Amino acid sequence: MTVVKSRPFREKQGKILLEGRRLIADALKAGAVPKVFFFSRLEYIKELPIEKLKGVSLIKVKFEDIKDWSDLVTPQGIMGIFAKPDHVKMTYPETQLRHTLPILLICDNLRDPGNLGTILRSAAGVGCSKVILTKGCVDAWEPKVLRAGMGAHFQVPIINNVDWEAVPNYLPADTRVYVADNCGLYTQAQAQAQMSNKASDCGWVCDRRPLQFHKYEEEEENLESAANKGWLPELEVQSYDSDWTEAPAAVVIGGESSGVSLESLQLAESTGGGRLLIPIVPGADGLSSAMAASVLLFEGKRQLRARAGRLSGDGSRH
Numbered sequence: 054m055t056v057v058k059s060r061p062f063r064e065k066q067g068k069i070l071l072e073g074r075r076l077i078a079d080a081l082k083a084g085a086v087p088k089v090f091f092f093s094r095l096e097y098i099k100e101l102p103i104e105k106l107k108g109v110s111l112i113k114v115k116f117e118d119i120k121d122w123s124d125l126v127t128p129q130g131i132m133g134i135f136a137k138p139d140h141v142k143m144t145y146p147e148t149q150l151r152h153t154l155p156i157l158l159i160c161d162n163l164r165d166p167g168n169l170g171t172i173l174r175s176a177a178g179v180g181c182s183k184v185i186l187t188k189g190c191v192d193a194w195e196p197k198v199l200r201a202g203m204g205a206h207f208q209v210p211i212i213n214n215v216d217w218e219a220v221p222n223y224l225p226a227d228t229r230v231y232v233a234d235n236c237g238l239y240t241q242a243q244a245q246a247q248m249s250n251k252a253s254d255c256g257w258v259c260d261r262r263p264l265q266f267h268k269y270e271e272e273e274e275n276l277e278s279a280a281n282k283g284w285l286p287e288l289e290v291q292s293y294d295s296d297w298t299e300a301p302a303a304v305v306i307g308g309e310s311s312g313v314s315l316e317s318l319q320l321a322e323s324t325g326g327g328r329l330l331i332p333i334v335p336g337a338d339g340l341s342s343a344m345a346a347s348v349l350l351f352e353g354k355r356q357l358r359a360r361a362g363r364l365s366g367d368g369s370r371h
């Protein structure tokens with residue numbers, strides 16, 4: 054089980070471990086392919102669609118074993134090894150597809166499994182079209198992410214482990230990339246003092262120094278010299294509630310400690326996007342990646358609904 058739960062197992066063998074009756078049922082519904090089930094009571098197997106069990110090894114074990122292997126506070130008596138799901142071959146729930154919005158999420162070097170799971174739940178809840186995880190993010194299929202995701206893995210397409218150079222291949226045509234950026238330490242007072250460029254139109258100015266951008270730690274020196282050469286993207290900072298959903302949008306959320314990467318800003322610049330800042334009270338603790346993602350995704354949804362309401366002449370839908 055230790056091996057089965059490890060990232061090398063998932064990567065080399067292309068298999069994942071799922072635990073719990075609900076998650077396993079959701080996975081089967083979405084078309085995930087089971088290989089082995091460990092169960093403590095036959096009823097748990099009988100609950101599963103029989104046509105999905107062909108060729109699957111069914112191994113009855115003691116509940117104590119499941120308890121030893123389990124990551125759950127209340128182990129549910131069934132665990133399954135599945136082929137790692139391929140988002141292209143999955144069938145997502147009909148209701149989910151009907152509510153899909155032209156908003157995509159890119160997680161940039163997100164390391165914390167709980168944060169990523171929570172973000173996936175928000176992405177599924179809002180109706181994101183897909184979630185892209187750049188290289189360096191925690192694996193979406195790691196047990197703690199699955200636990201925090203509460204089934205979101207089988208509601209929204211997730212594209213794992215993508216190089217920044219390949220990210221544009223996954224974006225629908227005309228997508229504008231917006232980077233969620235807390236802009237380092239900032240205050241409204243600073244913003245007002247620096248009202249001299251476009252960003253100041255909405256009252257917010259990014260105080261981020263080039264050195265705060267991270268690609269991978271070992272590249273910081275390169276970034277420093279790049280910054281000195283002056284090719285860091287010049288990106289407008291917009292308040293999160295300014296209109297950013299006119300074209301299909303991709304929102305980038307930065308990692309817990311590293312923040313947003315240089316590549317994300319370059320992509321935002323090349324697609325005509327910008328930076329989105331959620332203003333918080335000066336001096337208050339910043340938002341976590343998961344909080345920022347939720348605020349921005351639901352704000353995006355609000356904007357789309359408001360626009361649809363205006364177009365249909367029904368202001369009440371705002």
Ligand SMILES: C[S@@+](CC[C@H](N)C(=O)[O-])C[C@H]1O[C@@H](n2cnc3c(N)ncnc32)[C@H](O)[C@@H]1O
Binds near residue numbers: 236237312331
């Ligand atoms: C915990 S923050 C990163 C903190 C990191 N030490 C830094 O200085 O950038 C994680 C991510 O959440 C998003 N975020 C957090 N607060 C935000 C805010 N007020 N406005 C926009 N995005 C925010 C950004 O994408 C950020 O990179």
